[in-house]
Amino acid sequence: MASIKRRRQLLWTAGVALCALLAAGLALTWYSPSSEAPAEPVLIIGDGVSTPDDMAWVPPGIFQMGSDSKLAQANERPAHAVKLNGFWIDVAHVTNDEFTQFVEQTGYVTTAEKKPDWETIRVQLPPGIPAPPDDVLVPGAMVFVGTNGPVDLNDYSQWWRYVPGANWRHPQGPGSSIEGKGDHPVVQVSYEDAMAYAAWRGKRLPTEAEWEYAARGGLEQATYVWGDELMPDGKPMANYWDSKQGTFPVVSPKAGGAEGTLPARTFPPNGYGLYDMTGNAWQWVADWYGADYFGKQAAAKTPIADPQGPAQAYDPWEPGVPVDAPKRVIRGGSFLCNESYCLSYRPSARRGSDPYSPMSHVGFRLVKDAPAPAVKVVTRATDIP
Template sequence: MPSTDLKRNRRRLLAGGISLAAVGAGGALGWQAWRSRATQAPRVILGDGIDTPKGMAWVPGGVFLMGSDHKLAYANERPTHQVKVPGFWMDVTHVTNDQFAQFVRETGYVTTAEQVPDWETVRVQLPPGTPPPPEGVLVAGAMVFIGTDTPVRLDDYSRWWRYVPGADWRHPQGPDSSIEDKGGHPVVQVSYADAQAYAKWAGKRLPTEAEWEFAARGGLEQATYAWGDELLAEGSRQANYWDTTERPFPVVSPRAGGAASTLEAGTFPPNGYGLLDMTGNAWQWAADWYRADYFAQQAKHASGPINNPQGPNESFDPSEPGVPLNAPRRVIRGGSFLCNEDYCLSYRPSARRGSDPYSPMSHLGFRLVKT
């Protein structure tokens, strides 16, 4: 994906003085053949809280074509390749503010954004040889989308992202914001480590990247979106993304309609498995390390469906010059309320990117699975 569509993580911002800048024809033919296959409408099975897990939907598993060779796909989504996953239960929605609040009340857990960053976790995200910042520069906080007052060129994301001291899951846009009356919204400003801690408490786990994509597709073979091939269904939006027909990205001035944010989980119709908001609203952590070339590696060595892939052994992300190629990155999926046709087309089931596991952001949350 273009370098202009990447948000530099919070570590680069914190290291004093560093400014924020917050396979070919065979695959295409395989994609066309897969799309022509007949499909059976999936059956929605929701947990009852007695014999099956409450608030979760059954995803039956099976063989599917992962990734995309569509014209909208980025290089890291290519090529398509067959993958097999076993069945599993998945949260119907993102983990919400209310659910996360219960976890914090019962455990006393303190999130990454509420702690002073550790220099060692910052250092690995920076160009080699970067000196430690002066004392007092590293402060608790998180990355916040602030937007702009007027249209700007989309080649410098520091214009609409900022590291905000005091931003955390209770205060997603900074210390003066709150989640009051937003208990049903996806919890955001949670790191990969925070999601793992919640998962352990809940007796669940983060989905693998393959599980996530299979679930997001809802039984639709290689559809462009989680609901089909057209962005609008009968003229209606099917996800929370940035509509550039209403205002240009990233303008958030009152004159342009105010700030963008999450919507309550379940605002839009479910997919074929009964899952809500699999794309749009807030990005979602997956369990895997992120490699930009992982799909190409998988396809190159596969002689048949790849059985339940668990992801690569390390990260590889060449998108930020000067930053180590193997700087830690975990997969995030689904896109968010900021994705749009002019800048980020990640509200698609195949879209993927990597994110610093210790970098909470105001458009990043998670959901869990259980087997």
């Protein structure tokens, strides 16, 4: 029984917001099945002339959101019918080069580059926690640092640190750089940063339902975005932690482990032409996170139309964090996800994260509300292998 409880705790704590750890780090420096099957996906990539550039069209339809798979965690259950309007979505993550252009043209300063605001930290902590000295509230962000050997997976503070000076330009801290990584997903961006970029581009973050519908690429209830086999023909299909190369979270040279993000479009796209919908970097979506939201949605007798998420966050599963602490949904998993810990490189996997806490494995992509394409297929040969 103890081992079952331990496993349950591991599954729920993996990859969730590390807001409590952020504060601690600062202080130490002091639904039912649908009978309507999705249509066969048609690849439509915008050309930047009559359709949005480098965005894929996801047609309207009904799909099964969530999962009843044996791999699914409680917050992914049960699968339930959702009906969506069509939309355009970025073919790939927003990259370092794209975010650089945004900053250069607007002068925007990201959350990680500003002095932390105690009020946004305090709401993630138990009542009564005193504010840390003002001089330890320095700009920085959460960084995955790994360990030198196997550790108790109940304590994620052993492989995450709040690192002063870490930000989108320096994802692992002051000694790191994005030089030569312009085509990698931008990380160390908060929900607020993603919203600012979206406004600049005239786009928006996808809803959680839109994200999952797009991620599935027309494959109804497949385990992964490419099908049910993890490595078809023995080939990896996403950037995640390969447990055969090392035990999570060990990153010593001998043990191998995570190497970080890879360039966007490294692996084949899904049925809609979308790259890296799982793996590489988690992706912010618009909804508040509700651990019990899918259960509530499944109570509906008809497909839910364009769900926007719960009215406020609810997560009773993260120890030391108030159940109603602000959290937005992140989707897709990252280079840190692995078989032994979070297994979140699946389209139904979901977590909640503090909207003000940038991290070294969280990025985003955007959607655009624009007319449906007038022609059946518009593609750019350079986009699809």
